[in-house]
Every structure is written in structure tokens, then in C-alpha cells.
Amino acid sequence: MTNIAICAPATPITREHAHALEDLVAAEFPDTNVTFHDQCFEREGHFAGNDLRRLTALLDCANDSAFDAVWFAKGGYGSNRIAEAAVAQMNDAARSKTYIGFSDCGYLLAALYRHGIGQCAHGSMPVSARSEGGRQAVRRVLQWLGGDNSGLEPSLDGKTPAVAFNLITLAMISNTPLMPDLSGHVVMVEEVSEHLYSIDRLFFHLAGSLPRIAGLRLGAVTDVPENYVEFGQSEVDIAKFWCERIGVPYLGRAEIGHTSANRVVPFGLASPSRAA
């Protein structure tokens, strides 16, 4: 049996989101339990409760040895504000867990990975369980937690450590106390709802943080807003330009992003979850 605790370090979900995931798990994953922390449904302004509430809920889940995994309910914005405090207060139970999420929750994955706490993985989140496409992405996470690797990002070779981040999240993590050492890693980045000039600007900012990585893969870049003028380069052109400028191999695309095709990327060396 895999016991998964769910909390919301950034923005809240609704009870309908929770029921949709519970229905999916009951129907298809008989060896899995999901437990939603009440904090998932709270709201304070933009956030799922204030910083202390979100931090406390995350620690409730992480530090409880009854759970094998902590799944972040939704991104949005806000996990950055509690990530440093969270890793500082995690106990031995927290260190043997799996943590899954992406987008804004990359702040937590970064901090956990930097501090060697548990097994982190980029993967879709419970908020997606209400649509058929979203359920496909959510199934990949549940399958992976159950020991089925069919939903992993296909380029993972089991030999080169990998990480996956939202591009702006990684840019904001760089040069902060959350930043892990990515030397020798394949770094996968995806983005949503950013102008192409913003994508270019984020690679500019990251340039100094990436020189020792093994290579870069570009995930999906979706919902790019219309600008008053065409940027003149595609997202692939931009990624290649900056890889060339900083001397990093551009390795092609990755099947990650804010889409139903979003695959699971276990941080470090790709492997079945410790929770399996």
C-alpha cells in the first residue's frame, strides 16, 4: 500500500478537485491511499492559507511516518516563501519520502534536492484530476509511485542525473539558498503564459548558473501571449542560442510542461520511487 499525503504549499484547490482524484484512485489504484490535508482548501488572498499555515501543513505531511509520499496539490505561486523554513524543520520520516509536483512547487523540489531530502519528482498534480487529459497526467504519477515507470520522460537514461523545472521558477531559484548543485545534470525546462522575449530574458539570467550542466532539454512552451510584434525566434531558437552562448549542449525536447502530456522526471538518477 502506498500512502500519499496531499497539501498545498502555494494556492488552494477545491473539494471537487479532491473528489475527482479520490474517485480516480478508488477506481484504478487499489493499492494507493490519498489523504488530503484540510489546508488544501483554505484561502488567504492568493495563497492556500498564510505562510505559517502552509508551512505547518507541509511539515504535518512530510514529518509523519504514516505517509510514503507528499504530493503537492497545485502550483500557482507561493511555495518559495516557505521552502527554506520547510527543509530546515524536516525530520527522519521526511527524509525517506517521495515528493511530487511541478511549476511553482519547483521551489520545494529544489530545496529538498539541495538538502538531499527524500526522492523528488517533477510530475502533474491533483488539481489536474478533473479533466480527462489531466487524469492521464495524474495517472502517470500514480503509476510511477506504484513502481510502473511507463510514464517517465522518455529521454531519461538512468545514467545521467536529471531535473525538471518551470523556467521562471528555476530562474528565481538561481543564486538563492534554494538552488541545488546541478553540475552534470540534464536540466529540463518548460514554460507557460510567458512572452518569448521573457523566455529569452530568463535564459539570459540563468546563463551564469548553468555552465556545468550536462545539457539542456526544452519542454513544452505553451500559451505564449500574442505580442505587438513577432519575436523573430522560436522557443527552440532561443534555447539553442543561449546553450551555444554559454557552451552547454542543447539535447532536444522533453515531454514536460503545462499539458496533459506532462511526464514524470524523478530528480537525480531516474529510478522507481522509494515509495514503491
Add this chain to the structure above:
Amino acid sequence: MTNIAICAPATPITREHAHALEDLVAAEFPDTNVTFHDQCFEREGHFAGNDLRRLTALLDCANDSAFDAVWFAKGGYGSNRIAEAAVAQMNDAARSKTYIGFSDCGYLLAALYRHGIGQCAHGSMPVSARSEGGRQAVRRVLQWLGGDNSGLEPSLDGKTPAVAFNLITLAMISNTPLMPDLSGHVVMVEEVSEHLYSIDRLFFHLAGSLPRIAGLRLGAVTDVPENYVEFGQSEVDIAKFWCERIGVPYLGRAEIGHTSANRVVPFGLASPSRAA
């Protein structure tokens, strides 16, 4: 006579913008000449010519001893891509000039200030000369270049060095080879067209770069897009929160921003322009 060269390190302007500024200067500033580099009107995708063209035009203006000042025509996005190369190729003539711009052109101001090249100033740009409000802002720059300090940001005390930046521009500059040492400075930041959660995120990212500054002033935060939920804190709340979190004095507002009220902020110790 003050001779001003105008180039476009980021995005282009039109001949109509140029004529509007020329008319204003002819009518009100008889001791000033403005010379537009042809590159101002070129376009390649998003940019006012490719990187090499924009770099060459900037160096044409900066390295020519016939000019007292270089005024950046417009922001947008792109000066970051040429800033490092530009400061590396500047000659003695470039070192005795005044450089004016803001928004995206903050990348250049940062690099110039870091390398002690000339006198930098945050100020409105020629692109604004076509509207009555914009002309008010443009007049402040021309007055300051002529030795009239009435358009300076009022909080400047002549004793504490100051800088002014667009917030996302400063965040992208931090921890890059463009970043100047801002220890002991009053740092003024403004923003336009960013969500409040993005403002919060940018302060998070900058937190590690600002601890030794003398204080922070918040300029105008304009055209904040509607979000699906109220953030729950105002821009002032956000600035105060992060100042408190990193132990930096919050000094109040500054009259800078993407508005016609935008004031001139000479970098370093406020003083009349060297070009006067």
C-alpha cells in the same frame, strides 16, 4: 551646447517619434542638439536590428567625442544581450559621457555603473515625446542635461548614492556580470504590467542581492493585470514585507515609473549632469 546622440539598444522607434522630440528640442531647448542614429528605425523581429547592429550603433554614439550624452530611444527588451560587449569596447570618450534611459535600458545603466563609465541616469526616453504627458517627462531629462535639477526625484539628498531600476530588470541583472555593487545605495524600483504575485516573486529573488543597501524606495507599480483572485497584499505591503524579511529599511515611495510623472535619478550621488 549639449550634443545628444540617440540609439536604440533594445526595440525601435519610428521617424514620427524622432520628429516629435526634434520639434520639442527646437522649440524649447535652443542649447541642445539631438542626433538620431539610423539604427533607431531598423527592425529585426522584436529588436531594433540584430545584436551586432545594436551594439555597433551604441558604440558609434558612446565612443564619439562629438557627443556629450547618449540617450536610449526606447526600452522594450534587448539591451541585456549587448551590455557586456558594449562596456568592454568603450573608449575614453565614452567614459566622460552621460547615459540616460530606464526600463529595459537598465541593463546598460547597470553595466556602465558597475564599470564606472560616465554618469548614468534613470530618465524617460525619446519614445515618449509624442504625447503631452510624455513630453513632460522628456523635458525633465533635457532640463537636467542643461543643468536644471528641478526634474530630479525629490528624495535625492546629495549624500546617499542612489540608483533606480525596473524591478524585473534588476532581478534579471542580479548575479550576472552586469550587476553593480549597490552597497550603501538607496535602490528605487518600479514596475509595469506585472501581476502582484510576480512582484512578490521578484523581491524573493532579489532578497539575497540587497542586504547591504541603504534602503528601498518603491516607484509606481502600474497596469497590474487582473488576476483570478485578489493577491491580498498591495505593492507597498509586498515591498515592506520583503524589506522587513531581509533587514533593509523601507523608505517610502519614489516618483519613478512608466508614467508621465517619471523623474530623473542620476546614479550614484545626485548631481547635475557632467554634460551640462
